Every structure is written in C-alpha cells, then in structure tokens.
Amino acid sequence: MKKTLEREVKLHAEREFELPELGGERLDPRLFVSTYYDTPSHRLAPHGVTLRHRVENGKGLWQLKLPRGAARLELELDGGPAEVPEAMRTLLVAYLRGTDPVPVARLRTRRVTVRVGGAEVVHDSVDVLDDRRVERSFDELEVELLEGDEHVLRRLERALRRAGAGKPESRPKLFQALDLEYRPDDEPPPNDASPAEVLRAQLRIQLARILAHDPGARTGDDPEDVHQLRVATRRLRAFLRAARELVDSEWADDVRARAAVVTDALGAVRDLDVLLEQIRVDVAELPPAERRDARPLLRALQRERTAARRRLLATLRSDAYFDLLDTLEAGPPQHEATGADPTLHGLWEREFRRLRRAMAPLGDDSPAEELHASRLKVKRARYAAELGDVALGKAGAEFVRRSKTLQDVLGEHQDATVAEERLRALAASVPAEAAFVAGRLVEREAARRRAAREAWPEAWKALRKAGAALAKA
Secondary structure: OEEEEEEEEEEEEOOOOOOOOOOOEEOOOEEEEEEEEEOOOOOOHHHOOEEEEEEEOOEEEEEEEEEEOOEEEEEEEEOOOOOOOHHHHHHOHHHHOOOOOEEEEEEEEEEEEEEEOOEEEEEEEEEEEEOOEEEEEEEEEEEEEOOOOHHHHHHHHHHHHHOOOOOEOOOOHHHHHHOOOOOOOOOOOOOOOOHHHHHHHHHHHHHHHHHHHHHHHHHOOOHHHHHHHHHHHHHHHHHHHHOHHHOOHHHHHHHHHHHHHHHHHHHHHHHHHHHHHHHHHHHHOOOHHHHHHOHHHHHHHHHHHHHHHHHHHHHHOOHHHHHHHHHHHHOOOOOOOOOOOOOHHHHHHHHHHHHHHHHOOOOOOOOHHHHHHHHHHHHHHHHHHHHOHHHHHHHHHHHHHHHHHHHHHHHHHHHHHHHHHHHHHHHOOOOHHHHHHHHHHHHHHHHHHHHHHHHHHHHHHHHHHHHHHHHHO
16 A cells, blocks of 8 residues: 655635746646545544545546644555445544445546645646536645645745635535535634533544544554554543543543553553663664674564554454544533533642642652652643643643653653663573673663653752742733
C-alpha cells in the first residue's frame, strides 16, 4: 500500500477563477470520477477521514486519507470498486464499529495543476453527480507540499488570495458535495461555556484524538501514535476524575474503568518503546565488540514488546473498547447546572492542593515509588488546568508549562529507575558477555537517575510558584 504524508491548505474559489502566473511547471489537465464512501450517518468525514474510489483513464484506485496532526496520511491501493479493500477497512474499525461504508456521493473533477517551489497548486472544478445528472457544482483550490516547509504553503496561499481566491475552506469535499454543515470534532468550547459544557467539549476532543491515533496504533508504523492514544485516554480519565460533580457518577466511573484497561495496554507498549530507544542509543555509543554482546539484551526486550503489542491489539479489537467509543460518542447524560457546581478554577485548585500535600514530605532520599506517585499527582493537576484552559488564562498556561517540566524530570527519574531494574533482571538470564554490557548500561541509567533526582526540587519550586500565582488570579 502506497503511503504519503499530505500537508495542504484549501481555499474556496469561484467557477470563473483562473490560476495566476506562479512560475513552475503546468501539468496536463486531468479528469476523474470519485465515489466517496462513508456510513449513512457520516462517521468518517467529520473526523477528517476520506475514503473514496477514483477512476481515471479507465484505471481504478482506492484512496484513504487519515488525520496525522496538522497533515493527513494518504494511502492508495489499485483495484476495482467491488468492495472496500480489507487493508483499509481494518484501519477504520474504530470509526465504523460494525457499520459497513457505503457510497454516499459521486464527484466528477476537472483538475488543473501547477508544480512550483516544492508544492503543487491545484484548481479543482467539481460536479456532484446523480447518475449522469449534475446536481450542484463547486470549485476548490489546494496547495499541497511535496517538499519544503510551511513558508512555501503560506507564500502560495497569499498569491492565490491576491488573484481572487476566497477564504480557507475547512469543509471536506464530501461535506461540500452534500451541502452539510461542518463542525470540526476538536473544536474548543466557547469562552462563555459552563463548566459542564467545557467538560463535554473536552470529552469530545479526546474521543477525536483516540480515533485519530487508533489506525496508527494498529499498524505500529509510528510509536508516537501509541503515545498520543495513551495520552488521550489518560486525559479522558483525568478530566472525569477532576470534574466528577459535573457528570453522572455512574457513567463517569464506567468510562474511567474501561478507559483504564486501554491505557494499561497502551502503557505496556509505550514503556518498552521508551526503554528500547534509550538502550539502543546507549549501545550505539559502546565499542563494536560490546555492541555485538548487547544483542541478547535487545532481543529479549523486543520479545517483550512483541508480546505487549499482541495484547494491545487484542484490546483494540475487543467489544469493550468499541463499547467505550460508542459511550463517548453518545456523550454523558445531560447535567443540569446548579449553584453548587464548582468552577473550573475551583476544580484546578482542588487538584493543586492534593499535589502540594503529596509533594510536601518528599526529600532528597525519598523512594523512587514516592517520586513516581507524585508525578501522577502533577499530571492530574496539569490536566485540571488544561480542562479549565479558557477560564484560567495566561496564568493557567504558565502552570501547564511548569507542570510539563516537572513531569519530564520525574519521568526521566522513573524511566532510569525502570531501566536499571530491567537490565539487572536481564543480566541474570543472558550470556556472561551480555551481562557485562548490562552492567555498563546500568551505570549510565544510574547517572541519569541521580541527575533527575537533583533536578526535580528546582522544577517543583517553579511549579509551586506558578500555582500560587494561578491561585490568586
């Protein structure tokens, strides 16, 4: 399956729009017909997912576009229109959840393309077809990066706007074709939203992030997808914990418990990814003979990761996981605001007080377990600040920034501690030469652990100061 990372900007255009002189190479015009697939209730398009079958010059091609941060991952497979390829359907199971994708629109596109400055500028004139009858038409401009950076995108966008192009077009082609209202699923809540409305919006955002990183977690192509999927489930649980008065408690407890199973499965893979990456970096700095001797260590850890990934995939295929997604999509029961409801600032303050109590007894000789437990409290206070982002303003943003710093320091300490323990355990089950290398690596991890232990008090001091400022805001 061909894969391309697509970075683009789209603009509205009138039918009479003409591409200005941009330099570069003008390619031959193209004509193709695309059949778009979605569920009857449009589960794919609102999440930025495009599934279509395109016919051009008699050749059929399946295309799947998946969100990937600010870009989109485009996958292509040759084939006829008889059925959606299983390889693509597998990547969409979290979106589809047992619903078959069906044809929902058929578009004929006349495309004019100019390749310039490491990008392609495309003018599409699109007819929406009902059999052979044209139901409606619209035009769209795209600037897609082939190489280069965002400056190229912005420069070409300005040139097109000067030539008469309209404002950026956020709606997917399918939404334009069906004339549907488009509301991005990661749209933040308005400034005047109530705490309960903010919570509902954040739950919707975390669901969108879970769905966005689900395909990548299944393929295993990029470890970052596992990490970001884990972050989304953690935020989800933390938001429901911090704002439990704003939602039905039985609903929240059920969601948190089911999300915890997913978080644990993701964490087992993510922790081994971090451990393997660090050990590989350290091994690369050893003499050649010791690098060879380290192979049994790496193979043993890779076997553990393979087993953990197998368990993760089983979790992502489970009915419990899909039920969790259904529950989040439906949203929590409607909450009737009362005068007793806490404010977003109050929710954060409660978590910050818990954090201060947890940090107070810690000192230079505190056990690693206590430092790790305090890191979890830092995360909870940080997520409470992120939940109240709109209400907490600049002081809240500073608290989040300082929280991340302390999290990173305590995370370094925990990662080094775990690495030491794993290396010592592995040393007992590998040949003597590999055990010797394990000892060398343990020394490096111990040095990292000591450095993090020395650094965390200063990071906590800065966070405590940011928290005091936010408490007064």
